[in-house]
Amino acid sequence: MICPHCHRDLKRSERSDYRCKYCSRLFALEPKEGGIRIHDLRVHRLAEKLTDDGRIHYTLPQLWYAAARGRLPDPFDKIFGIGCFVFIAGIIAVVAAISTDLSWGTALTAVGVLVVVLLLLFFVAWPWYERRAKIRMPEKLGDFRARLLRWEATYDGDLPPGMVDDSKVTVPVVTEPRVAVVCPDPTVLACLAANGVAAAHSAALVGSLDRVPPDVPVVVLHDASPEGIRLAADARAAFGSRLVAPGLRPKAVLAEEKAIKLRERPLPEAEVRGLRALDPALTQEEAGWLGAGWWSPLAAVRPPRLLKVLDRAIARAHGEPDADRRAARQVGFLTWPGA
Structure with missing residues (x-):
């Protein structure tokens, strides 16, 4: 993360407690927290686009969507990860079977079971999941709003540039x-x-x-x-x-x-x-x-x-x-x- 004050590139250990190790100034947002990776400088960059360089106001939910643009989670990664886990676990089981005193017939049976499971996963479970997988925002609006409260606390009660409190x-x-x-x-x-x-x-x-x-x-x-x-x-x-x-x-x-x-x-x-x-x-x-x-x-x-x-x-x-x-x-x- 880049410090919004001294612009040093900070490792996680160099920005503990929302404070820059080098300039000792506080920042509002830690990008490793929450489902949407956002920090102070990114808020400023998004605000420039949302406000048309300061001419227009926007609301916090509009910032929420802007911060997630191009970064929505892909639910298909989950089933792919499950497939990889099953494959690796199956390989380990087959190797274990071969390396013990079990017969080759037992080992081949284990390989056959692994192949059937993978085929069912990718030709049955995958299409079913693809038709029904939900894609939602990576962070709830309430959680995002709670994180942005730190902005006001850090910057003397100010909202991010151009933002209005939609609830008010x-x-x-x-x-x-x-x-x-x-x-x-x-x-x-x-x-x-x-x-x-x-x-x-x-x-x-x-x-x-x-x-x-x-x-x-x-x-x-x-x-x-x-x-x-x-x-x-x-x-x-x-x-x-x-x-x-x-x-x-x-x-x-x-x-x-x-x-x-x-x-x-x-x-x-x-x-x-x-x-x-x-x-x-x-x-x-x-x-x-x-x-x-x-x-x-x-x-x-x-x-x-x-x-x-x-x-x-x-x-x-x-x-x-x-x-x-x-x-x-x-x-x-x-x-x-x-x-």
Whole structure:
């Protein structure tokens, strides 16, 4: 780890008790702790990207996702490790059998059993596990938040650069809104509120469709998930032509190697067919991805990209000139370039 103060490269023994051996100054984060490897200098680097060099605010959950980008655990490593363990244990057992007074027949039987076990593992257990393996964040948000408390204690009560405490952000009430922005993720709503979206666009920021004020255009933001597809479908049914839904699409996540791709249980085939019925634009590849249990959170999109797409969506909702409309359509749904 590099000391954030004197920039010396510190071994673990040289940074005990969150203090640099050379400059004796405290640092906040030990990269060997927790499921996400993060330290003070990496927080600063991530903050530069999340804030667009200091122009935008972000929340702690958005930092949580940014810190895990490209570093999600691979559950398939577990079954591969099990296979290696079985193979090595089997070899040891066979060698032990040969080196004792046991007959060659017994040794060959042991080899046969080992081969059968390995075949079952890789041709039966592996496909079964691959269809059902869950991929989640390497560290719980609560644990990550608890670690970040040390930042405030170390740096005189300050949060990391550009961060706002999402639990303390108040979403402003707009008395005469010109547009409604719907997002069920309170983290994203806090980010929008902290960046002045309500005032800049006279926008009502709400967490559900039933809180949309009457007779205004509606913009819906959502995850790339079955729930997101259903939310957009419900919004289309409720608001018709008043709706613009630039929420994160599965195809955008599939196209980006380092996007946050999480996985829960696979969906029943009937549920996948239902998603395609709700959203005819959903491709077979997207439906298959969702059906396999994959999803991606909107909060993992960096705020600069999120705000840029939202600005365009609000312009479309208000009916921008034709040239701008064509440009917005070329941009399409939320995508991951630069994310």
